[in-house]
Structures are given as structure tokens and as C-alpha cells.
Amino acid sequence: MLFKLVLASLWSRRVMATLTCTSIGISMLVLIGVEHLRAEVKNNFERTISGVDLIVGSRTSGVNLLLFSVFKIGNPSTNIQWNSYQDVVNKSQVAWTVPLLMGDSHEGFSVIGTTNDYFEYFKYADKQKVSFTQGAPFKRLYEVVLGADVAKNLGYNLHQSIVMSHGTGKVSFTHHDDHPFKVVGILNSTGTPADQSLYIPLQSTDIIHQAEHVDDELLASVPLGKKYQPRLSAFLLGSKNKISVLSLQRDINQYAQEPLSAILPVLALRELWKIVGAVEISLKVISWLILATALICMTTMLLASMKERERELAVLRALGAKAHIIILLIGAEALLLTLLGALAGYLLVTITLIFGQPLLEKHFALYISPYANLFAVGQFFLIAAIAAILLSLIPAIVAYKKSLLSGLKH
Numbered sequence: 001m002l003f004k005l006v007l008a009s010l011w012s013r014r015v016m017a018t019l020t021c022t023s024i025g026i027s028m029l030v031l032i033g034v035e036h037l038r039a040e041v042k043n044n045f046e047r048t049i050s051g052v053d054l055i056v057g058s059r060t061s062g063v064n065l066l067l068f069s070v071f072k073i074g075n076p077s078t079n080i081q082w083n084s085y086q087d088v089v090n091k092s093q094v095a096w097t098v099p100l101l102m103g104d105s106h107e108g109f110s111v112i113g114t115t116n117d118y119f120e121y122f123k124y125a126d127k128q129k130v131s132f133t134q135g136a137p138f139k140r141l142y143e144v145v146l147g148a149d150v151a152k153n154l155g156y157n158l159h160q161s162i163v164m165s166h167g168t169g170k171v172s173f174t175h176h177d178d179h180p181f182k183v184v185g186i187l188n189s190t191g192t193p194a195d196q197s198l199y200i201p202l203q204s205t206d207i208i209h210q211a212e213h214v215d216d217e218l219l220a221s222v223p224l225g226k227k228y229q230p231r232l233s234a235f236l237l238g239s240k241n242k243i244s245v246l247s248l249q250r251d252i253n254q255y256a257q258e259p260l261s262a263i264l265p266v267l268a269l270r271e272l273w274k275i276v277g278a279v280e281i282s283l284k285v286i287s288w289l290i291l292a293t294a295l296i297c298m299t300t301m302l303l304a305s306m307k308e309r310e311r312e313l314a315v316l317r318a319l320g321a322k323a324h325i326i327i328l329l330i331g332a333e334a335l336l337l338t339l340l341g342a343l344a345g346y347l348l349v350t351i352t353l354i355f356g357q358p359l360l361e362k363h364f365a366l367y368i369s370p371y372a373n374l375f376a377v378g379q380f381f382l383i384a385a386i387a388a389i390l391l392s393l394i395p396a397i398v399a400y401k402k403s404l405l406s407g408l409k410h
Contacts, residue, residue: 024341
């Protein structure tokens with residue numbers, strides 16, 4: 001009976017009720033969206049690299065080194081000399097290294113010069129290796145391996161010929177037309193920035209910037225360290241003994257021949273989250289203020305409707321409705337409006353992410369699940385519902401006090 005009364009009452013004021021639901025829905029859209037994006041972006045960042053003990057680059061901040069070497073955001077301040085790289089590689093504590101050289105691009109995607117050790121030692125998520133959906137690692141100078149998003153977005157297949165461009169921007173006026181590369185491998189999707197890169201032999205990054213022509217040869221016939229000694233943007237490092245990581249980091253940071261920075265990825269990520277923490281808190285505060293404003297607007301709407309409903313409530317009192325029935329009626333209306341608005345906000349977040357996911361993958365290499373954490377959503381729903389019930393007591397008490405008197409006047 002009470003539910004029918006609530007529905008009939010809201011239907012009689014459907015325009016105002018719809019506007020109220022919309023405002024609550026928008027506030028929940030912001031609240032759930034901000035929290036979900038924060039959690040998903042953090043998860044994406046944390047799963048991007050795994051099993052790497054140190055990231056080494058030229059002297060810079062740990063966050064900057066992490067961003068350009070792993071997330072392809074920004075650029076190195078300067079490159080590392082080949083001899084410095086070799087000195088670190090030859091240290092007894094070092095088990096493996098993966099050199100990285102950036103600076104070129106293809107259709108806006110980053111081109112990374114590296115060795116086949118990348119496909120052996122680079123890991124993501126819970127120490128998962130990158131794997132090939134088609135083809136295999138490069139074996140010759142002018143061969144390239146594509147990240148999953150590169151192949152998908154550009155429609156490339158094996159054995160296609162592509163040309164690299166100088167610079168990291170989306171638009172370049174300098175192309176290495178005299179050194180075309182053949183696609184020999186396509187990686188499986190990892191849901192990390194690795195999907196948005198092209199990988200070429202480290203020797204090739206030197207060759208394509210030289211005037212002389214070099215024939216396409218097997219990599220084994222043109223080893224690094226002799227004729228080709230490229231300067232590196234950074235390199236990933238794994239140690240033989242985890243206990244020695246800190247001492248190895250100290251030795252690299254104190255390297256005399258060249259200023260170097262060696263960072264622990266986990267600590268650099270924590271530092272990054274500290275930097276964005278203030279923004280995160282600000283967004284949360286704004287989201288809660290928007291929800292509070294929407295709920296206050298709902299309370300105002302219910303109060304404003306009391307004048308129109310004086311006769312309706314007086315009839316209910318005259319028919320024997322007790323005080324708690326009047327309060328329950330107003331509270332139920334507020335609760336129903338809030339839950340409908342919150343549900344609409346959740347659905348809007350889900351629909352927006354379902355259709356927006358391709359854009360997030362293309363431009364930011366982020367995989368954001370369209371389905372928000374139900375536990376977190378449930379908490380927001382519960383808080384909003386409790387706040388709505390408490391705020392509804394104001395118009396409910398006003399309605400109870402005035403209903404009988406107004407009925408007698410009429």
C-alpha cells in the first residue's frame with residue numbers, strides 16, 4: 001500500500017522527480033567514475049612492469065625515468081653512453097639487462113630499439129612474459145615486431161613493409177624512407193603501454209640515422225659493441241641476488257664516468273602516487289560535494305512540494321494515518337529517488353566505459369574495465385541512501401506538523 005502511494009505521489013510530480021533523479025545520477029556518475037578510474041589506472045600502472053629490479057637511465061628524477069622508460073610518457077634528459085652501459089652489465093651482481101633506445105615513431109606510435117632479450121626478460125602483471133600471436137622475434141637488421149594495438153589500429157599483418165619517422169610526435173616531416181622494415185612478429189595484447197610500441201633491433205636505430213647504406217644482414221653478423229655502440233635512453237636490469245639490489249643501486253648512482261640514476265620500480269610508483277595524491281583527494285572531495293548538493297536539492301524539492309500536498313496529507317491524517325506513516329511516505333520517496341538516480345549513474349558509468357574503452361586503449365594504452373567494483377558501488381549506494389533518509393526527515397516532520405491543520409482549513 002505504502003509503495004503504491006509513493007509511486008502515485010512521484011508520478012504526480014514526475015517532471016520534478018525526473019530532474020531530481022537526473023541530478024543525483026550525474027553526481028553518482030562523477031563519484032563512481034572518479035573512484036573506478038582511480039583504482040583501474042593504479043592497477044594498470046602497477047601491472048605494467050614486473051620482475052625488474054632496477055631501471056637505469058641518465059641522471060633525472062625517479063618518476064620521470066619511470067614514466068618515459070615504461071609508460072612512454074615524456075623524454076629522457078639525455079642518453080647513456082654505450083661504455084657506461086657495458087660497465088654496469090659487467091658487474092658481478094647483474095643477471096640480465098634489456099637496453100632501450102627511443103626517439104623515433106611510426107604513425108604516432110613509439111619505436112623502441114632493443115635486443116631480443118626484451119622478449120625474454122620483460123614481464124608484466126604477475127611476471128608474465130610477452131608472447132607472440134603471430135611471427136617471431138627479429139633476426140635481421142630491418143625487421144620489426146609490433147605491439148598488439150599497433151597492429152590492430154593500423155591494420156598491419158606479417159611481411160608488410162613500413163617506414164619509421166624521426167621524432168616522437170604524431171606528425172613528423174622526416175621519414176627514414178631508405179630503410180623500410182618488414183613486419184616479422186605481432187605480440188599478444190598485454191593491456192599495458194607495451195601494446196603501443198614497435199620494436200626494432202638496437203643496431204638499426206644507429207643505422208637509420210646514418211647516411212651510408214647498410215644491407216639487411218643477420219643480427220649475428222653485426223654484433224653490438226664493435227661498429228655499433230648506440231647511446232641508450234634507459235635499460236632494465238635484473239640482479240642475480242635480490243639482497244644485492246640496494247648495493248647495486250648505490251654503485252650505479254655513484255658511477256664516476258657519467259651521472260646515472262638507478263631506481264626501484266615499486267618505489268618510483270609509490271612516489272608517483274604521492275604526487276597525484278593531492279589531485280585524487282581533490283576529485284573525491286568534489287565528487288562528494290556534488291552528491292551532497294544533489295541530495296540537498298532533493299530535500300528542497302520535497303519541501304517545496306509540501307504546499308501542493310497539504311490537502312493530500314491532511315486526507316491521509318483524517319483517514320487515520322499515524323505520524324510514522326507520513327514520515328515513512330516522505331522517506332520512501334526520498335529513498336526511491338536516490339536509489340533510482342544512483343542506479344542511473346552507475347549505468348551511465350558502465351555504458352560510457354564500454355563505448356569509451358577503445359579510445360582509452362588507443363590514446364593512453366589503458367584497459368579500464370567497464371564494470372565498477374560492486375563492493376565500492378554498494379558503499380556509495382548505502383551512504384547516499386542513509387543521507388537521503390536523514391535529510392528526508394526535515395520535509396517529513398514539516399509535513400506531519402502542517403497536514404492536519406491545513407486539512408481543517410480546507
